[in-house]
Amino acid sequence: MSPISLIILIVLALLITSWVRSLPKKKRKSALIKIALVLLLIITATMALTGKLHWIAALFTAALPFARHIFPLLLRVIPFLSVWQKRRTQQTNSGNQSSENSKIIHLKIDHDAGVMYGTVLQGPFKNRELGTLDKDQFLSLLKYCRQQDQDSAKLLETYLDKRFGPVWRSDDLSSEKPSASAKEIQEAYEILGLQPNCSRDEIINAHRKLMQKNHPDRGGSDYIAAKINQAKDTLLND
Structure with a gap:
């Protein structure tokens, strides 16, 4: 990566960080998700244009055996995570409102x-x-x-x-x-x-x-x- 590209990336990262911090707390999570999706699309498009997209396919294929074992475990954990998130949201809301x-x-x-x-x-x-x-x-x-x-x-x-x-x-x-x-x-x-x-x-x-x-x-x-x-x-x- 050239020095100019590195400088551009650093400036963009600082601008994005400053923008996210300026948002209300309730909107920061959705903003970060949108930024992550945009970055993923940019990376995927760049790899496709440079002919390196096959690396993603290779990684996906290698991860399949592990996914078969992890997926059932995630299905068991997700309900507990949902309950925890709901309680956490209720506590946060009650603490910030009167x-x-x-x-x-x-x-x-x-x-x-x-x-x-x-x-x-x-x-x-x-x-x-x-x-x-x-x-x-x-x-x-x-x-x-x-x-x-x-x-x-x-x-x-x-x-x-x-x-x-x-x-x-x-x-x-x-x-x-x-x-x-x-x-x-x-x-x-x-x-x-x-x-x-x-x-x-x-x-x-x-x-x-x-x-x-x-x-x-x-x-x-x-x-x-x-x-x-x-x-x-x-x-x-x-």
């Missing part, structure tokens, strides 16, 4: 893909998937949640922030809320682990410590992070 529930909203979070899926449990859009709602419907649902259940409203706000960013808030006409109730203030103290009449600095420090442990970028829950932020805002604005 869910949050409220009275009105059910939210599922795929941490690997960085996406959220949700379902409306009750109200005007009962049994609808959040992904099928448009902006006006979202705002209507958010208004309903704020009237019926604050936890559901916070959960839906978390979903909207993740899906649309802060842009949707400019169209939110129901964001004006009354002062926090005594129950909401007490809940805020409990979330931050503080006592009533604590100082502003204590609130900020408690919020910062909790966010360091529960920030979504560090594997924490978006919903819990939203609750921590809401608790800080409630106490600082009280």
